[in-house]
Structures are given as structure tokens and as C-alpha cells.
Amino acid sequence: MSTTSLAYTSGNKAAASQWAVETHGLTKRFGENVAVNGVELLVPRGCAFGYLGPNGAGKTTLIRVLLGLTHADAGTMSLLGYPVPKRRDVALARVGAIVDEPRFHGHLTGRQNLQILAAAREPAARDRIESPLARVGMLHRADDRVSKYSMGMRQRLGVAACLIGDPELLILDEPMNGLDPAGMADMRDMILSLVAEGRTVVLSSHLLDEVERTCDAVAIVDHGNVIRQGPISELLAGASLALQVECSEPDRARALLEGTNIEAHIEVGQLGLGITLPAGTARDVIAEIARVLVEGGISLYRLQEIQASLESWFLQVTSRLGDSE
Ligand SMILES: Nc1ncnc2c1ncn2[C@@H]1O[C@H](COP(=O)(O)OP(=O)(O)O)[C@@H](O)[C@H]1O
Ligand SMILES: [Mg+2]
Numbered sequence: 001m002s003t004t005s006l007a008y009t010s011g012n013k014a015a016a017s018q019w020a021v022e023t024h025g026l027t028k029r030f031g032e033n034v035a036v037n038g039v040e041l042l043v044p045r046g047c048a049f050g051y052l053g054p055n056g057a058g059k060t061t062l063i064r065v066l067l068g069l070t071h072a073d074a075g076t077m078s079l080l081g082y083p084v085p086k087r088r089d090v091a092l093a094r095v096g097a098i099v100d101e102p103r104f105h106g107h108l109t110g111r112q113n114l115q116i117l118a119a120a121r122e123p124a125a126r127d128r129i130e131s132p133l134a135r136v137g138m139l140h141r142a143d144d145r146v147s148k149y150s151m152g153m154r155q156r157l158g159v160a161a162c163l164i165g166d167p168e169l170l171i172l173d174e175p176m177n178g179l180d181p182a183g184m185a186d187m188r189d190m191i192l193s194l195v196a197e198g199r200t201v202v203l204s205s206h207l208l209d210e211v212e213r214t215c216d217a218v219a220i221v222d223h224g225n226v227i228r229q230g231p232i233s234e235l236l237a238g239a240s241l242a243l244q245v246e247c248s249e250p251d252r253a254r255a256l257l258e259g260t261n262i263e264a265h266i267e268v269g270q271l272g273l274g275i276t277l278p279a280g281t282a283r284d285v286i287a288e289i290a291r292v293l294v295e296g297g298i299s300l301y302r303l304q305e306i307q308a309s310l311e312s313w314f315l316q317v318t319s320r321l322g323d324s325e
Contacts, residue, residue: 018045047200052205096162102155132160158172252296
């Protein structure tokens with residue numbers, strides 16, 4: 001069973017650290033393949049943090065290293081302020097994790113699976129079965145065999161298994177995998193409610209928009225390297241500004257704007273122009289664009305600023321990286 005709600009002694013006060021997860025130079029190789037490459041990760045406490053990257057980026061490997069399921073080749077790490085591996089037992093007593101996907105004994109019921117996990121923990125864990133089951137909306141199916149559960153139900157039971165340890169930190173590997181849109185929405189609400197209680201949730205995902213909707217902060221990982229990290233709002237503040245302009249004579253409109261010193265990338269579309277302005281462009285520039293068009297005799301039907309999304313930012317960052325390679 002890879003649901004890591006292992007039996008560890010608890011009772012020690014959490015070490016004072018603002019970081020739920022901190023790694024420096026963390027590296028894990030499989031032969032020539034560097035799955036985790038010098039990762040510097042700082043996960044603030046009390047947030048939902050997304051470890052975002054495509055398949056094969058090294059997300060599961062990083063989580064396995066953090067949990068001590070495989071050893072690091074280089075680097076240091078700590079969980080909740082406890083250095084790992086030195087104080088792994090104390091740290092992991094406060095951590096609940098699902099790696100790859102939750103696995104349970106299929107021939108046993110959901111409740112029986114949780115009872116087995118609780119029995120391996122501190123005595124108080126035995127009283128933490130019903131409320132997690134209720135919490136994840138599985139009370140009504142708790143006495144059905146796990147083999148009859150859908151993927152969404154297994155994921156929810158996995159979160160319930162994490163909660164048996166009343167963890168400060170939850171590490172969830174691709175918790176949205178295999179869920180339908182309603183299941184994803186449920187998982188998202190569950191994660192947000194755990195964060196609202198003051199827990200930290202680190203989740204890995206290859207789903208950009210899910211991370212954007214669920215997480216406060218994000219690290220973007222590719223080929224084992226963390227490319228960027230930080231609060232999503234701060235990352236997006238560095239994104240370029242996009243404008244959609246509906247107007248008459250789009251070709252002439254573009255020529256007019258290109259005749260000014262406004263720094264912009266302009267594309268002509270059927271209804272008008274798509275304009276990209278560099279990050280940090282003053283809002284006055286938008287007014288200036290409208291003025292140039294109107295004074296040039298163009299009919300301006302609509303001018304809309306497109307909200308920067310993590311996806312557009314991500315594409316900018318990755319294409320910039322592609323350019324520099
Ligand atoms: N046990 C293993 N042995 C050899 N290579 C592995 C092993 N686990 C993962 N890898 C390789 O490490 C890289 C990262 O894999 P993984 O951490 O599973 O990525 P992700 O979870 O982001 O999809 C991949 O190239 C994968 O093939
Ligand atoms: Mg994975």
C-alpha cells in the first residue's frame with residue numbers, strides 16, 4: 001500500500017520554520033537520467049502549493065525523495081522545519097501523503113482499510129476514522145469494498161487516510177488524476193478546506209488550470225529542473241498584457257499603431273487586432289492605443305484587456321526558455 005500514513009512517533013513540537021518544505025540542491029538520478037535536478041524548493045506554510053510540470057518532469061520522484069521512499073543523490077531537505085533524513089520520523093508523523101495513486105486492499109471496505117492504517121499509528125488515530133470519512137463524503141460508502149470504488153472515491157479515501165494522522169502537511173501526487181470535472185471540483189474544495197484549517201497542501205499536477213484554480217503558489221518543473229516558483233499572483237504580474245481590439249480596417253489600424261513608438265506585438269485578426277504589450281506596460285498605453293486609432297479615423301467597437309492566465313504566462317516562460325537554449 002503506497003498510502004503513506006505510516007506509524008511514527010509524534011508529540012514533539014513542530015520545529016520553528018516558515019517553510020513546510022525546504023530543499024536545496026536536491027538531486028536524484030536514475031543512471032544518466034536526472035529526474036530531480038538541483039531543486040531549490042520553498043513551500044510556505046498554510047498554503048496550497050502546486051508542483052506543476054508535464055509527465056516525466058520528475059514530480060513523483062521528488063515526492064518519493066521527500067518521503068524517504070527513495071534516497072537523494074545530493075542536496076538537503078527539511079519537512080516542517082525538521083531536517084530529513086535525520087529527523088524523518090518526527091517529520092513524517094505530521095505528514096500525510098498519497099504517492100502515484102492511492103492503493104488499498106480491494107477486498108476490504110473503505111472503513112476497514114482506514115482501521116488498518118490507524119492501528120499502525122498513535123492511539124489517538126483510532127478515533128480519527130469517522131470524521132475523515134465524513135469529511136471526504138465517503139461515510140455512505142464506507143462499508144462497501146474498495147474494489148467497487150471509482151477512481152474518484154479512491155482518491156477521496158486516500159485523503160481520508162492522510163487525515164488519520166491529523167497532518168500539518170499533505171503531499172498529494174496528482175490528486176486530480178482520473179477524476180471527472182465534478183470530482184475535480186470536489187477535490188479542489190476539499191484541498192481548499194484543508195488549507196483553510198491551517199494545513200499545508202503540496203500537490204503535484206500536470207494540469208495547469210487546476211493548479212491555477214486550486215493553488216496559491218506554484219513551482220514549475222521540467223526535466224527535473226524548477227524553472228520558476230512563487231505566488232501565482234506574483235508570477236502573473238510578470239506576464240505580458242494582452243488586448244483584444246475590435247475595430248474597422250484592421251490592417252490600417254495596425255499600420256497606424258506601428259507608426260507610433262508604442263512597444264507592442266500586433267496581430268491582425270478577422271474582427272480586429274490582438275495586441276501583446278510587454279510586462280509592466282503602463283495602463284496609459286492602453287488609452288494611447290485607443291486615441292491613436294480613433295484619431296486615425298478607425299471605428300473602435302471594443303477594446304478588452306485579456307486577463308493573464310497561468311497558461312499564457314507558462315507559454316511565455318517556456319518559449320523564452322526555448323529561445324535561450
Ligand atoms: N524507478 C525508476 N527507475 C528509473 N527511472 C525512473 C524511475 N522512476 C522515475 N524514473 C524516470 O524519472 C523521470 C521522472 O519520472 P517521474 O518522477 O515519475 O515524473 P512525473 O511524476 O513528473 O511524471 C522520468 O524520466 C522517469 O522515466
Ligand atoms: Mg508522477
